[in-house]
Amino acid sequence: MAGKNSKKFFCKECGYESLGWLGKCPGCGAFNTFVNAPEEASPKKGGPSLKPASYSWTSSEVTLKLSECGKEMYNRQSSGLPEVDRLFGGGITQGSVTLVAGEPGIGKSTLLLQIADRCETGDKSILYVSGEESPAQIRMRAERLNVTRDILVCAQTKFETIAKEIEDRDPSLVIIDSIQTLYSEEISGTPGSVTQAREVTACLVRIAKTSGVSIILVGHITKEGSIAGPKILEHMVDTVLDFEGDSSGGYRILRVIKNRFGKSGELSFFEMSTAGLIPVANSSALLISGRPLNAPGSVLTAAIEGSTALPVEIQALVTDSCYNNPQRMTYGPDRQRANMIIAVCEKNFNAGLVSKDIFLNVISGLKISDPATDLAIASAIVSSVRDIPVRANTLILGEIGLSGEIRPVTGLGKRLSEVSPLGITSVVLPGAMSKEIGKNKGEYDALGMEFIFADNIYEAIDILFA
Structure with missing residues (x-):
């Protein structure tokens, strides 16, 4: 049993509490984040009590069945x-x-x-x-x-x-x-x-x-x-x-x-x-305003954030590294996912990326986590390392697996509707989505876009640089 003068420690990142200091937090995995918890002062006489029981967030003190809980109406202003x-x-x-x-x-x-x-x-x-x-x-x-x-x-x-x-x-x-x-x-x-x-x-x-x-x-x-x-x-x-x-x-x-x-x-x-x-x-025009035409390393995709589809310009810069450990910098895409895509590109194209600095940027400072942008990120990297622009006025969509396959994406109609006023003439899609396009042929034909399908990253790159 803990002694009377035992001290408590907690993680300053996630609040995990412990009776002793720990080098790694079991709650969030962070290192060297445990600090000594100061003892709470005794409440002043007549002052408000801040004991845990005093700030319970609900007034119910009994256990109820779900059917007995009733409904809570929320008013908004x-x-x-x-x-x-x-x-x-x-x-x-x-x-x-x-x-x-x-x-x-x-x-x-x-x-x-x-x-x-x-x-x-x-x-x-x-x-x-x-x-x-x-x-x-x-x-x-x-x-x-x-x-x-x-x-x-x-x-x-x-x-x-x-x-x-x-x-x-x-x-x-x-x-x-x-x-x-x-x-x-x-x-x-x-x-x-x-x-x-x-x-x-x-x-x-x-x-x-x-x-x-x-x-x-x-x-x-x-x-x-x-x-x-x-x-x-x-x-x-x-x-x-x-x-x-x-x-x-x-x-x-x-x-x-x-x-x-x-x-x-x-x-x-x-x-x-x-x-x-x-x-x-008009946020769509804002995100791609000033986009360079026929520039190596610049590609266009559409990401869904919440319930909104947004056209996104992704830029990549691949240069020879002057460091022992090449740099991997991302501003917008998730860094861990970007490293996975870089590894897939190196495996499939043997482009010597292990000795090059790679910088990825999403224009306007938008942070994206949509896996449907994987193929666009890979295309931008290959475009930069080859110093060749991708196919003009092309939207690139697809999630990449570790073996290089391209998986289907969700919300295709919403993405295409958002980019249709931007002059897009062709769309590169996963091969598995050809059936969806066929079922709604009239709806997609009305957009005036050419749909090109690829089953893996190798086929997609051949199409984009043909």
Whole structure:
């Protein structure tokens, strides 16, 4: 049995707890992430209790059969921005907790101030809690964004004070910028520490579930690109929105990582202007604008992200390496999947890729995980190493297996409909999809495209460079 003075350790990445220090976390597999958990201070007399039992997220204390659980009706409120409402699944759900993450300067605070100005609240107010800016700074930014609503601004970082303000004001929406600046006097540790972030978030979730107020939290991003703090924060909240794109560029991508009240994986494009973030009406044209014609290493494909099909330009650059270990850099495609595709290309074409640096990029900074883009990535690599452009005005679709076979893709009609206005004249598809094209011949013929089928990567490359 553990001694009275035994210390607890937990992983600062995922929150896994242990009675002793561990070099590798059993929960997330990360190394050297265990830190000593500070002991919780005893609650002050008459102060709020932050024991685990006090922030249970549900009020039910009995076990019920599924048929006895009843139904829970969710009311939604519009954010005032149609594209943001779509990401939420139809509006912000009352009593929900949302985590908005992104790099510094990418537009998190700007977007939330726009939501605070336009959100439908009825006769209730909106409380903006800032731990990073003074009220004067918030007002200056609000004037720049032409905010007309008289928002309640609370420049506090102490949780107990913020909780009292929420109780007294009874707002419709609470925005907290950011969760890493909040602390509780009842919990040991500095603001932003794992313990403080975890416990304060748990208490805010309880407030949202019991009072019905919607809460939006701002989360910082680490240099690795993940949300700062323990991963448990992402599990505790209802929705996670992530900003993508270059903070120095003019466009932003807002992606749904998790959504308990709608679809995950959805994304929207915004343009950063002096008046704030403006939704982009034609994202398809944005993604391939300025695409070079007949350039080696540049190919066109269509990826499905959430329920949306997007035309995507993938570029590859293959050069002789001056290092003992050649570089493999990806910006957009998943790096592990890209390494697998490189290995398949080397096995089938013996192109000497093991001694070359390979750089892969998706234009506009979009991150893609759709396996239907495998063949396009392989084609871009081969095109660059041979210094020959692929067949002009051709869309490339197909998932690649380890033996080089090309497997069918889903959502073909949606992909083709999205790229049809872009001047595509031919489409390279897996051979197994010829039956689907034949069954719906009239529908696909109306698109005015030539369909070319390949069973393996060797056949596909022959077609693209014929």
